[in-house]
Amino acid sequence: MGIRRDNTSASSNWLVERAVSRPIALCMITSAIVVFGVVSLMRLPIELLPEIDRPTITVRTELQGAAPEEVEERVARRLEKALSVVSGLRRISSLSRIGTCDVILEFSWGQDLSEAIQDIREKLEQANLPDRAESPSILRYDPRLDPVLLFGLHGPADMGRLRVIAEEEVERRLETIPGVAAVRVRGGLEEEILVEVSEEKVRNRGLSIELISRRLAEENFDQASGLLEDGDVDYILRVRNEVVDSEEILSIPLIREGQSVVRLGDVAEVRRSFQEDRVITRIDGRPAVFVEVLKEGDANIISVSKSVRERVFGTPEEQKRFELWQAKRAGKSVPRENNWGIQFGESGGGGVRRPDHVASWLPPGTTIDLLSDQADFISGSIRDLRQTALLGGLLAMLVLYLFLGKLSTTLVVAIAIPCSVVVTFVPLYISDTTLNIMSLGGLALGIGLLVDSSIVVLESIFRKQKELGDPFRGAVEGAAEVAGAVTASTLTTVAVFFPIVFVEGLAGQVFGDMAVAVVGSLLAALMVSLTLVPMLAARAPGLQEDHLIETIEKIPPPAKSKKSMKINLFSLMGPILWIHNRTELLLLGIGSFVMSFLQLILLIALKITFALAKRSRHLAGGPLSLAARIIGRTETIYLRMITASLNHRAVVLLVAGAAILVAGLLIPRLGSELIPRVARGEIEVQITLPVGTPLQVTDERVKRLEQAIGQLPGVHRVVSRIGRDPADVEASSQGEHTARIQLVLSVDGVDAASAENSLVEQIIPFGDDLPDALLKVQRPRLFSLRAPLEIEIRGPDDSELERIERETADRLSAIGLVTEVQTTTAPGSPEYHFRPDRERLARLGISTREISDALQSKNVGSVATRLRRQQRQIDVRVRLREQDRSSIGKILATGVAVGPSGRSIPLEELLEGWTIEEGPSEILRIGRQRAKVVSAQLAGFDLGRVAEVIEADLNSSIDLPDDVVVEVVGQKKEMERSLRSLIGALALAVFLVYVVMASQFESLLQPLVILLSIPLSVVGVVPMLWITRTPISVMTSIGMIVLAGIVVNNAIVLLDQVNRLRSDGMKMNEALIEGGRKRLRPILMTTLTTVLALIPVTGVLSRLPGAGHLSMLVGSGEGSEIRAPLALTVIGGLMASTLLTLLVVPVFASLVDIKARPQEQTQ
Known part of the structure; x- marks a missing residue:
């Protein structure tokens, strides 16, 4: 049962011989591939996140002015009925708020959302929505479409002028930059023209607001009327009657009275104004306008950021020129030749040309600041990975040098590493994989693995060259001898990444890019180890x-x-x-x-x-002498240990089994989470006041909180948004009663996670100063959009749901494992409920709809038309004067035009009465029935443990009716789905590893012996995660899958040597001892180089005292939180598995008495 060496050896010999004998051809091929790799790297898009196709679609429908109950009844239920049959739908829910309905459709991961959207459009046509409901909008959230840059514009100008500057100067200049998809302006005041109607004058003349709005729309007209062929020319017929200013609006005729014409100016006043504030934006307490820059999907985020920054602030040369231009404009003398090497004339402008960047064209005193840039975090992550990869490579080279003692031989591997890494960019480019934190993490992991093949080959060559005394023959025979084992070990590692196609949930989305990077680097390293390494090693002795x-x-x-x-x-x-x-x-x-x-x-x-x-x-x-003595001593100790182990097999197996059992029992104590939190030096504070709180009241409350937070140590910038921007499609739960404060921290030389935790602890007590407000402090998460813990309560009875919701929230607070407990039941919105006089309305021929429309037009008014001014459209709003609508009594005293005569009847005469009620602020439905949700943040405990405790407590403490369902969801449900899928992927990976090894060894028994290395790795994984307080997560699970392909490599190399010795006639125990002795050195080298290369990936070096001064070497640790669990898992498992494999695998192999294959015995 030894390995077959005929075909494999022949093909390996041919490849190695060709590589060694034709160095120039090999160098040219390698150079060409490296060039392709460099070109691929230059063309790879750079993103913060992988392409996460989150299977969620929101259908938003506006029903202007409707209460939540009306929205639920007339919109939500109808949409749910129509959309519940969409193909692939996994979950449907809806949120009905004042004037808005959001229906959220959740699909299975991997669902083609383009087909789903088409299906949704077809089903929406069947929904019988009210006539006054706007057409539903289909919204699809993609975290990659978040703004990549955020600018703040502030200065002495009013907010209306700042908005115009942002739209005409900033937005217009940035939209033309290649790679920029859109520029959005947030905040400020948008200009509008108010037509304020006098109720008394309108009533006296028998007019109505509706008539005025209609006449405005009719008189502001521009429309083509077809083509006219006149001779050889085709003329477009166009009727143009556009209103251009306020004077024209005042002169618009309304009706004719006798010989005179009643014009709009006779019954109304027209003035330029601004739309009512819906959102207030500030930077460090100063009113500001925000400018968001979105990039195109395939654009390089770093290049886009650089181009936008230069367009806004200019290049260094342009900034210097701008300073000189300002000096000349102020009348200051500027020398013809200055320190910057720029020459200018003396008269007039003197050739001092005004720079073209945005900042140079802003009015005096107006400033534009960069508030956030995703490229900074990505650049930091790339820089950190580059530094950790370099440090890991240097540490690996140090290990090789200490083991081999020859600089020339060590340099061979040093050349192989960058070649393998650069070649990896080719498959990344071909597979449309972007450079993001996951693919870069895969490259960092690959650097720790790709030296393994080269080390095994180089060690074998090194040994053969010593035996034969011929560097060329030693290179060929040494590489060919281990080519089969190296190929098998690489393929086993590659094989574990194929089950990714079966991984569901978030894990499958984020794992794909990492898998491509690791597989690409390993396959490149395999080819390099069998071609470039032997060629260089054959000539290494000549490097004297x-x-x-x-x-x-x-x-x-x-x-x-x-x-x-x-x-x-x-x-x-x-x-x-x-x-x-x-x-x-x-x-x-x-x-x-x-x-x-x-x-x-x-x-x-x-x-x-x-x-x-x-x-x-x-x-x-x-x-070197010390290392040689240590290695020699290690070999001596190992020989004694393996001899003793083979003589006491039962003891060894019992100890190994006990260690595996203990480690397995400790796994539940590690805890679990979905994805590690990444510290980015940002915190968001959300403030929610009672529904119905006016925007100005919310603003005053938030101002005081801003001032208090801004004085805390470590706060670099305070960016505030009060209210909700109507154009913000993601912020459906926000309104005039809500605010968001984004804090940017000063983290230079400070651990970002510690700074965030410290600041959160200082901010939470501020909530006591806002007794009627809910203050929520959270840190941005990269992947999940839901709270860590959510408890859904579904049932038909609203009052019963509210009772269970209150009890659930009380139990969560009492348990003490969570913080920021929130419920969806908020104080209701104050409402005026009007009861129309149906009989009188019927006699007068007036519908209830007309009463509702009259109330809306008299109170908030309506946009009758829009005026065109340069590139902007300005709303013309018609409404009553302030004094005619300052109270509900005055509004009800206004008239409604009735009948052909147009006589006016007061609104209050058409009503039976009215009352003040409190209606729900929002209505949540899940699975087509009403629901409540209690959400909470974790108080320093792992998600899995908290969810388990809470489920047990709720089941025992809350009395649930038969028709009420309580379920713990949120990140917990996504975590369970992802981990369950990853466990299946791990089992499939182990099977594929077995398939590869069985094919390579042509044996069904040997792979089982080798697979023993996988459970042995758990003995190291659990203590490593326990010591570092790392819970089980998607990343640690991925680390276990990677381990399944790595840890078997040592056993493959060991048993490959044992098989060779057995085929030469050596007895089993002697072959195990001699094989272990010969393979001890390469096994230790590969393990140490992999471990040392992965240590910088964990970010632990950046957290050591004084590491800030060595950040150029050890990295800053930016983004390491996402990579550290995987690296720690691999490090712990590989160390333990290596030590135990050298002892336990030989013992197990001796028990099953592996024998050479018959065909080799006969040779």
């Missing part, structure tokens, strides 16, 4: 001082003839020769001189290099 110096000195020096002396002389007389057009002689002279100079420089460089190498070898003699 004497050999190289002799080779360089063999280059013939320039001839000492008179002609050559003339050429060298002429080469120093370039200008003179140029004047005399001696171009040919000039080129010959320069070439000869340069070649002589390069030869001299190369000889000097080699002398210096080898002098330093000798010095370093002298200095490293002590460490």
